[in-house]
Structures are given as C-alpha cells and as structure tokens.
Amino acid sequence: MTEIADPPVAAAPRSRLGRLVPMLLTVIALAAGFASSFMGLWSPLSLFSGGGHAAEEQPATAGVAFVDVPRIILTIPGERAQTLAMTVMIEVAPADRAQALALMPRILDSYNGFLSEIDAAAFGRRGILEIVRAELATRTRFVLGDKAVRDLLITEFRIQ
Numbered sequence: 001m002t003e004i005a006d007p008p009v010a011a012a013p014r015s016r017l018g019r020l021v022p023m024l025l026t027v028i029a030l031a032a033g034f035a036s037s038f039m040g041l042w043s044p045l046s047l048f049s050g051g052g053h054a055a056e057e058q059p060a061t062a063g064v065a066f067v068d069v070p071r072i073i074l075t076i077p078g079e080r081a082q083t084l085a086m087t088v089m090i091e092v093a094p095a096d097r098a099q100a101l102a103l104m105p106r107i108l109d110s111y112n113g114f115l116s117e118i119d120a121a122a123f124g125r126r127g128i129l130e131i132v133r134a135e136l137a138t139r140t141r142f143v144l145g146d147k148a149v150r151d152l153l154i155t156e157f158r159i160q
Contacts, residue, residue, distance in 0.1 A: 063093055063094055064091060064093075064094075064150070065091075065092050065093065065094045065096075065097040066089045066090070066091055066092075066153075067089065067090045067092055067097060067100040067101060067104075068087075068089055069087070069088040069089065069090060069104065069107060069108065069111070070104075070108065071085065071086070071087050071156070072084070072085070072086045072087070072088070072108070072111060072112065072115065073085050073086075074086075074112065074115055074116055076118075076120045076123065076159070077120060078120030078121075079120075080120075082120065082123070082159055082160065083159070083160045084115065084123070084157075084158070084159055085156060085157075085158045085159075085160065086115070086154065086156060086157050086158070087154070087155045087156035088111070088136065088152060088153065088154055088155065089152075089153040089155055090107075090140055090144075090149060090151075090152055090153075091149070091150040091151040091152070091153065092144070092148050092149060092150060093147075093148065093150065096144065096147075096148035096149075099144060099148060100144055100148065103143055103144060106143045107139075107140055107143050107144070110139040110140075110142070110143060111136055111139065114135055114136065114139060115132070118132075123159055129154065129157055132154070132157070133152060133154055136152055136154075137149065137151070137152040140152055
C-alpha cells in the first residue's frame with residue numbers, strides 16, 4: 001500500500017578548494033590579460049580596428065622624409081599678454097617631400113587659422129597638446145592628401 005521511500009541523500013559538501021578554483025582561475029586570467037596589454041604585447045583596441053595585417057605594414061624608418069614647418073609665433077588674446085611659439089615637422093614619403101615644400105604656405109595658413117582661434121584658457125588645460133597635434137595633422141592631410149602625410153611631430157610647444 002504505502003511505500004516508504006528512503007530520505008534523499010544530501011550531496012557531500014564541496015571543499016573550500018573546489019569553490020575557490022573557478023574564482024582563482026578568473027583572477028589569474030584577468031591579471032594575465034591586464035599585464036600583457038600593459039606591457040604592450042597587444043592592445044584591446046586592435047580587436048576593433050578592422051584586423052590590419054602585420055605583413056602589409058612597412059617599417060616606420062623605411063622611406064621617411066621630414067619636412068620642417070617654419071616656426072610659428074602667435075600672440076594669444078586674453079587678459080595677459082602671452083605668446084605661443086611652436087615648431088612642427090611633417091613626416092612624409094620621400095616622393096611627397098617636394099609637394100609638401102611647394103604647399104607650405106597653405107599648410108602655414110591652415111595652422112595659423114586654427115591656432116589663432118583657440119581660447120586663451122584652453123592652453124592651461126590638460127591634454128591641449130594632443131588636441132592641437134591631432135587638429136594640425138588633420139589640416140595637413142587636408143592640404144597634402146591622406147597618403148602623403150604619415151605623421152606630424154611637434155618639436156617645440158612653448159607659451160611665454
């Protein structure tokens with residue numbers, strides 16, 4: 001009639017080591033990923049960059065020419081009389097060096113137009129050099145073309 005069932009057997013409790021292993025493996029994996037990206041072995045942003053092939057990249061020193069941009073000295077408008085002195089070099093392919101020298105007046109005009117419109121208070125803020133460098137590189141690429149300009153180097157940036 002009525003059957004008596006055995007009480008369910010409770011599972012043996014897991015040891016502390018069994019509970020900590022998954023957590024320790026996770027921490028070790030995170031530490032290894034952080035350390036490898038911190039040391040420059042790889043970049044998480046490279047996963048989103050569209051998968052550039054390393055075989056197609058050329059060494060940065062092969063076929064490089066630097067074009068000196070004449071020194072730029074501007075008066076910064078504001079309460080205090082300040083002067084900005086800046087020297088820039090453009091990294092181009094050797095074949096594009098003549099074009100860069102021929103279009104130097106246009107490059108200087110675009111630089112002066114941008115630099116003269118920067119608010120005086122912005123020069124005291126952190127990160128202004130990176131913003132100026134990126135904007136000048138964009139303006140240089142607009143004048144010379146994307147393929148001609150490899151990089152822009154700011155060799156002097158002084159506010160007096």
